[in-house]
Amino acid sequence: MNGAEYIVRKLMSEGVDTLFGYPGGCIMPLYDALLESPIRHILCRHEQGSAFAANGYARSSGRTGVCLATSGPGATNLITGLADAYMDSVPMVAITGQVPTPLIGSDAFQEIDVLGMSLPVTKQSFLVEQIEQLPEILDQAFHVAREGRPGPVLVDLPKDIQLATLPARTLPQPDPARTRPQATQEQLRQAIELIKASCRPIIFGGGGILLGDAIVPFRHFVDTTGIPAVFSLKGLGTLPGDHPRNMGMLGMHGSVAANQAVQEADLLIAVGVRFDDRVTGKLSRFAPHARVIHLDIDPAEIGKLRQASCALAGDIRQNLKALAIHLEVSDWQAACRERLARDGFALPRQDGITGPHLLRQLSAMTRGQAIISCDVGQHQMWVAQHYAFDHPRKHLTSGGLGAMGFGLPAAIGAQLANPDTLVINVAGDGSFMMNMQELATIGRYRLPTKILILDNQALGMVRQQQAVCYQGRYSEIDLSDNPDFCTLAQAFGIPARSLTDPDDMAYAINKLLETPGPALLHVAIATEHNVWPMVKPGEANDQIMTGANP
Amino acid sequence: MIFSLHIQARSHPAMLEKILQTTRVRGFAIRSLEVKNDAAEQLLKVHLTVESERPQERLVTQLNKLGGIRELTALHAVADPVPLIERPPRNVSLMYPV
Numbered sequence: 001m002n003g004a005e006y007i008v009r010k011l012m013s014e015g016v017d018t019l020f021g022y023p024g025g026c027i028m029p030l031y032d033a034l035l036e037s038p039i040r041h042i043l044c045r046h047e048q049g050s051a052f053a054a055n056g057y058a059r060s061s062g063r064t065g066v067c068l069a070t071s072g073p074g075a076t077n078l079i080t081g082l083a084d085a086y087m088d089s090v091p092m093v094a095i096t097g098q099v100p101t102p103l104i105g106s107d108a109f110q111e112i113d114v115l116g117m118s119l120p121v122t123k124q125s126f127l128v129e130q131i132e133q134l135p136e137i138l139d140q141a142f143h144v145a146r147e148g149r150p151g152p153v154l155v156d157l158p159k160d161i162q163l164a165t166l167p168a169r170t171l172p173q174p175d176p177a178r179t180r181p182q183a184t185q186e187q188l189r190q191a192i193e194l195i196k197a198s199c200r201p202i203i204f205g206g207g208g209i210l211l212g213d214a215i216v217p218f219r220h221f222v223d224t225t226g227i228p229a230v231f232s233l234k235g236l237g238t239l240p241g242d243h244p245r246n247m248g249m250l251g252m253h254g255s256v257a258a259n260q261a262v263q264e265a266d267l268l269i270a271v272g273v274r275f276d277d278r279v280t281g282k283l284s285r286f287a288p289h290a291r292v293i294h295l296d297i298d299p300a301e302i303g304k305l306r307q308a309s310c311a312l313a314g315d316i317r318q319n320l321k322a323l324a325i326h327l328e329v330s331d332w333q334a335a336c337r338e339r340l341a342r343d344g345f346a347l348p349r350q351d352g353i354t355g356p357h358l359l360r361q362l363s364a365m366t367r368g369q370a371i372i373s374c375d376v377g378q379h380q381m382w383v384a385q386h387y388a389f390d391h392p393r394k395h396l397t398s399g400g401l402g403a404m405g406f407g408l409p410a411a412i413g414a415q416l417a418n419p420d421t422l423v424i425n426v427a428g429d430g431s432f433m434m435n436m437q438e439l440a441t442i443g444r445y446r447l448p449t450k451i452l453i454l455d456n457q458a459l460g461m462v463r464q465q466q467a468v469c470y471q472g473r474y475s476e477i478d479l480s481d482n483p484d485f486c487t488l489a490q491a492f493g494i495p496a497r498s499l500t501d502p503d504d505m506a507y508a509i510n511k512l513l514e515t516p517g518p519a520l521l522h523v524a525i526a527t528e529h530n531v532w533p534m535v536k537p538g539e540a541n542d543q544i545m546t547g548a549n550p
Numbered sequence: 551m552i553f554s555l556h557i558q559a560r561s562h563p564a565m566l567e568k569i570l571q572t573t574r575v576r577g578f579a580i581r582s583l584e585v586k587n588d589a590a591e592q593l594l595k596v597h598l599t600v601e602s603e604r605p606q607e608r609l610v611t612q613l614n615k616l617g618g619i620r621e622l623t624a625l626h627a628v629a630d631p632v633p634l635i636e637r638p639p640r641n642v643s644l645m646y647p648v
């Protein structure tokens with residue numbers, strides 16, 4: 001058995017059923033070995049597409065996403081997808097071909113030091129220097145991607161190693177198991193005291209709840225304590241949209257209600273969050289009256305940006321169970337509910353089709369149960385505000401990296417991981433064109449993925465910031481010469497239509513959803529519409545602008 | 551603050567780079583660096599002295615979670631009279647484990 005054949009075996013033993021990749025010189029032995037394997041290989045049309053597809057596969061299934069690329073340009077094209085997985089803690093393994101070991105360091109054709117390049121965007125990167133190391137490195141790669149706080153791992157694989165014969169008995173020597181931090185009884189007791197003593201407690205939930213497999217204990221904690229909860233972008237769906245304690249998203253484009261509740265709170269129970277600046281606004285003025293209990297699997301997140309009065313590192317599930325006590329906070333609950341009714345996300349009063357109207361309608365027609373894969377921009381924020389997700393796994397969004405071009409390939413990965421689920425890519429006109437070559441992938445595999453383009457003929461989110469922060473000096477945001485997206489889709493064999501009349505909105509969405517196989521709906525919306533509310537970058541969350549007087 | 555770290559890490563390719571990259575990106579300037587590669591034990595032994603306005607904990611927790619780190623001991627230092635970053639002197643003159 002050679003190295004390449006061993007890799008295929010290992011992938012199968014890890015339960016990998018789908019790979020996303022693109023072949024080339026230095027990864028050819030592995031592609032050759034794949035011919036004999038039952039693993040499905042999806043040929044994306046750009047390595048960034050492969051990386052985002054593996055990423056979407058992982059996010060939507062909880063399994064490790066695997067992508068392949070050749071050395072040099074293939075490997076460099078993966079980097080953005082790895083960076084996205086790194087920032088959002090998505091388990092992935094990327095395997096890159098490399099020039100043969102004797103040529104490493106000789107500036108050989110397509111030799112790039114991807115090991116070095118990948119270090120800042122992976123949990124760990126490996127170079128296989130000898131065939132004997134291969135089993136151990138692959139074991140570690142899959143283990144590291146999944147364990148603790150998940151993340152991407154890169155394995156760089158020289159061509160000669162793929163071709164070398166594996167010695168008969170090569171036993172992996174795993175790294176010794178790391179001890180995980182665990183909150184002490186004393187810390188848990190302190191946390192309970194803080195909870196009991198608070199009058200205006202708020203839960204602030206993030207992506208770590210899903211990653212820690214803690215949705216059920218989280219919901220139990222909310223129901224038992226009765227504490228209202230706000231969420232980061234990645235926490236959306238952790239409570240169902242209509243849950244009485246769900247205050248929705250906070251932060252830069254969060255609701256006034258959620259942001260004010262946090263600003264008034266005397267206790268913030270932060271669960272699986274990292275206090276991202278999009279959430280906190282000006283950090284020194286975030287939740288100024290609150291003491292903080294911080295639960296996270298990663299001790300490096302606790303106290304990184306906001307000091308915690310009580311640090312509960314370790315397994316969120318166990319710690320939430322220990323904190324689920326009955327509380328009497330009915331006045332505060334009522335105040336939060338009232339505030340949400342008054343200052344929650346409202347539909348704009350503009351004429352014509354707007355992003356918020358469209359997404360509310362989509363949410364209602366799919367009962368919040370579709371997998372929505374977003375791109376980055378205004379449309380992404382409208383999804384977050386108006387689509388009532390029933391589970392965070394259904395919301396695929398490039399949160400930490402904010403990478404335009406994520407949506408379409410991630411939807412492909414999600415569709416392959418969830419063949420019977422409705423998967424919709426909600427794209428902006430700008431973002432769509434960053435990876436639109438993946439229409440060919442959808443066409444080739446006849447994936448039933450739906451695409452909804454919110455076409456405001458602009459890089460809307462940049463335009464909005466130029467309107468609000470740069471006195472309307474618009475610089476390079478015009479996309480009024482967009483191609484005809486319907487003709488474009490049709491060129492890939494994907495049926496497409498345009499929506500222009502607001503009265504046809506439900507009909508057009510229904511048509512999109514009912515069309516068997518892939519389909520695209522292009523929706524023209526006004527360039528001038530902005531996302532409200534908004535906290536300007538660097539300002540405090542209580543300086544939130546509602547858009548009433550922009 | 552200036553402090554030192556003793557690190558033992560598996561001598562993977564790029565292990566040292568990852569330690570240095572983490573140190574830089576988390577906002578710690580390197581004052582001195584000594585590295586030995588113990589081939590028999592396959593261990594890198596790193597002695598690193600860094601300076602930053604940021605709390606030591608911020609670097610220690612980040613380094614601690616890197617794959618391949620076997621042992622990490624942090625020591626307050628500060629016998630260096632010429633700080634890289636100009637600021638009022640502090641009265642720390644001992645090395646002690648934290």
Ligand SMILES: Cc1ncc(C[n+]2csc(CCOP(=O)(O)OP(=O)(O)O)c2C)c(N)n1
Nearest residue numbers: 377378379402404428429430431459460461
């Ligand atoms: C790869 C990448 N380049 C640039 C940006 C900066 N950026 C953020 S939002 C945005 C505009 C997105 O335009 P579009 O996809 O049309 O969405 P809209 O805001 O119009 O809804 C840009 C350029 C980014 N996030 N990602």
Ligand SMILES: [Mg+2]
Nearest residue numbers: 428429458460
């Ligand atoms: Mg746009």
